[in-house]
Amino acid sequence: MLDLTANAARPNPQGSFHYGTIPVVRKIHLENSKAIISGKLRYAVNGISHINPNTALKLADWFNIPGVFDFTTIKDFPLHSGTPAKLGTSVFAITLHDFVEIVFQNNxxxxxxxxxxxxxFYVVGYGNGAWTEDKRQLYNLVDGITRYTTQVYPNSWTAILVSLDNKGMWNLRSAIWERRYLGQEVYLRVWNNEQSLYTETNIPENALFCGKAKHLHRS
Ligand SMILES: [Cu+2]
Incomplete structure (x- = not known):
């Protein structure tokens, strides 16, 4: 018999994944900035203007190649204002399934x-000026919808909640291309130590090996 309800409205409303009730285990504040570094225009996040290393981050991570990136270059919170931005490779260490609050601060x-x-992610709030803890009371913890892109208004903040359930080396970046190209991006290295196809697929057969991975043998 044809079940006419199968593709109709569900008893759970749109967005009923209860993101608003999940405890936040990590808080990251990302502040964008414009900088001149060695006489050149750059853009930065928390005082670090990202540069891509010669070895692809995912290759370095997969094959445990040292000296390509670390988890200490970029911090979870902005530097004190007035600290000059510098070049660096920005990678955050995230544990698989961490539920994270990210506040984008745009000064x-x-x-x-x-x-x-x-x-x-769920966009839970926007506001003027500097984000403060009491802004959490304004968050929409009920019926946000999932998105991949969000705006941050001038001299304002935007807050998102995200469940990082996807293992990998993921790019979080400005969608304004010259800003991304000139350093306004970071990577989220979402990881656990379970080596299993249940959490991450193997590296593709045709992946290009570059930089310090060039001479590695495929297993
Ligand atoms: Cu994308």
Whole structure:
């Protein structure tokens, strides 16, 4: 018999994944900035203007190649204002399934657009000025929808909640290309030590090996 209810409205409303009741285990605040480093225009996140190493981050991570990136270059919170930005490779260490609050703080006069690869997130709040803890009371913890991109208004903040359930080396970046190209991006290395196809597929057969991975043998 044809079940006419199968594709109809569900008893659970849209967005009923109860993201608003999950405890946050990690808080990250990302502040964008414009900088001149060695005489050149750059953009930075928490004082670090990202540069891509010669060895792809995912290759370095997969094959445990040292000296390519570390988890201490970029911090979870912005540097004290006035600290000059510098070049670095920005990778956050995230444990698989961490439920994270990310606040994008935009102290510039231009609108920002941030995009996350690998996971969708819930935008829970926007506001003017500097984010403060009491802003959490304004969060929409009920019926946000999942997105991959969010805006941050000039001299304002945007807060998101995200369940990082996808293992990998994921890019979180400005969707304004010159800003991304000139350093306004970070990587989220979402990981646990379970080596299993249940949590991550193997590296593709045709993956290009570059940099310090060049001479590795495929297993
Ligand atoms: Cu994407």
């Amino acid at each position: 510039e006069n231009t609108i920002q657009s941030w995009h996350m690869d690998g996971s969708s």
